[in-house]
Amino acid sequence: MAHKRTTRQVLPSRREQTREAAAIRIPRTRQGAVWEQLYAWRTGILWVVLLVGLSSLGLAMTRSSLFLLRQVEVTGCQPPVAEDIERLVRQQSTGSLLTVSLPTLRQNLESLPRVRQARIVRILPDTLRVVIEERKPFVLAQMAERSGLVWLDEEGVVITVYDPDTDGEPPTLAVGFASDRDAAGRRENRERLQLYRNLTWALDAAEPRLSERIESIDLSRLQDVRVQLRNSRIVVGLGREDFRERLLHACEIVDALQRRDTSILERMRFSDPRIFEKAPYLKTVNMVSARQVNLEFDERLPAPPARATAGGNKSTPPRKPPPIHTPPNGFGSAEVAPNMARATPYLASLDLGSTRTRLVIATPVPDRARWTVAGYGDVPSKGIRKGVVVSIEQAEETIRQCLTEAERMVGFGIDTLRASLSGLHVRSLNGHGVVAVSNRNRQITATDIQRVIEQASAVNLPADRGIVEVLPQEFVVDEQDGIGDPLGMLGMRLEVTVHIVTSPVTASQNIVTSANRLGIIVEDLTLGSLAAATATLTEEEREYGTAIVDIGGEITSLAVFQRGAVRHTAMFGIGGTHFTNDIAVGLRSSVPEAERIKQSFGCVFSPLLHPNERQEQLAVTASGGRSRMLSRQVLCEMLQPRAEEIFKEIQENLQKAGFEKKLSSGLVLTGGGSLLSGIPELAERMLDLPVRIGTPAGLDGISEELSHPEWATAIGLILSSIRPRANHHLRQRETSWRHWLAGIKSFFSSPNSAR
Structure with a gap:
């Protein structure tokens, strides 16, 4: 019997089943967590995708x-x-x-x-x-710190520069606007615009239109608006209210004077019967009110201005000049013949310095082509400190002594001279003016030149200061610059830059009064450094740039020339007496002894001293008569810091003014302080410029004594009178003290005067 083989399935153990189950669960758990996380982020991921898409779309659109x-x-x-x-x-x-x-x-x-x-x-x-x-153009204005004319809107904002080619015929010009670079200037300009708005509205509303008769409007004085009539030099002061009534009244007076209407004498109660003879010289019509007017005439008239009141008041009588004291014997010398002063042609100059006062009298040679020095005087100054008269009596006595010496040499008396002005109170600034050429054929006339200079010199000054000189630097015709004399040229717009020298009115009048008390008329005042430059600088130095430094007794003056004109001036409160005081304090000696040591052995640049000279011993008389020894090396160490201080201030001033690298011809030293040994060498080392000592020239008869730099100012004043200005038709802006001088001069020139 056959046997069947059976197969038995072996089941895994529990341990093996657990191990397999774990191996399966682990990967499934990790995969599920990732998906769950992504699912939670789904909104953000969608936004990112959307933004990236939109960015790509936007980039594509911008590149499209x-x-x-x-x-x-x-x-x-x-x-x-x-x-x-x-x-x-x-x-x-x-x-x-x-x-x-x-x-x-x-x-x-x-x-x-x-x-x-x-x-x-x-x-x-x-x-x-x-x-x-x-922004609509509202007014054509001239503004400070801006070149040329500018258009302003109703808020005072600068729109553009006036261009005659595109803007055509210039309208009524408004001048006197402050700089718009600071808040205060803009605030004042808004007030000026309001005045301009009120004025133009009142003039346009008048019949006939009065605005057509106005050439320019001066708004520099907020309390007194002034207008210049078209095609004339007449200026009308309108105040700051009732513009229409006042200008109608002023124009009526001007028209009546021009057509010689005698009825104006009765209506205005003018007491001067020569009013029609003065009419061509009418300069200013000041409308005190709508019913009262003051007329000012040109200084060439022998009589003072007339004053009329529409209300019937009598005109104010002319004010006589102050009485002039004349010594019984001429000027204190029996050899002086005052009556010869007017018969003998002469020019006289007075350099009223802080330590020395010098006076020069020049007469013409027979052919009168040149002038020669005929006499001079040099005396110590009294009553003057740092260029300011502190005692009129002492200053008068100083001028008297100096005048006596000079007149004794020439043999006749003088009654007019030109004086210098210096001091820390003297200040300067540059101005700019622009006008439209008034002539129809655009040919520049002397009237146009005078108008533009008056515009450039219309600066705001304190009530106690006046203008001493207005020196044209250059003219510009239709943006063509570098013009020295524009007379006869053709153009539509004329500009000028000027250098304005100002001084307190009282300081100038005190100098004039000191001379007037001796019967001397001061014809003009000139800045001392500018006069010294006339006698020492060559034409090439003036053209290519040079600075002249006048080291006086207590004041050092600086003037910069370039392109044939003065560009900058300054004053410093250090001079030659400071060297003397340093020696007197350091050695405890008297001031005369310190002055002797300075002039005989002083040196401010130690490399100039020879080794043997450095050890040289000097005998110094100290206070109390005691004697002590001092080496020249120690003396140099006492003087050099003061000289370095002078040139340090000059260097800083040149740097601030922007001329440090523009002085191709270098530096010229004048004044008595420049004779101190080592001054030129120290200046050349500190300023890195060629330096020379300036000696006066330009007159015949300059002796060896007058050929020193301390005589440069006095001789330069003579040359300023001899050499006609390049533009003889340029008239300076008148100040109150200049009118005062003119009144005194007319008083002396009158045949009925006491003198």
């Missing part, structure tokens, strides 16, 4: 030619402004319309002078629309 900027629409402004705005928009908006930054573009557009407000809109697919609110 469909959205390229093709058109720029500008509305709300004039075509020339619209063209400039469109050009700017296209420059700053290259590429796609979608990438243009509208806030940045709007900010750039609103920074333009002609744009008050800008609004920008995208118009898909390829257009940018710009809506402009344009």
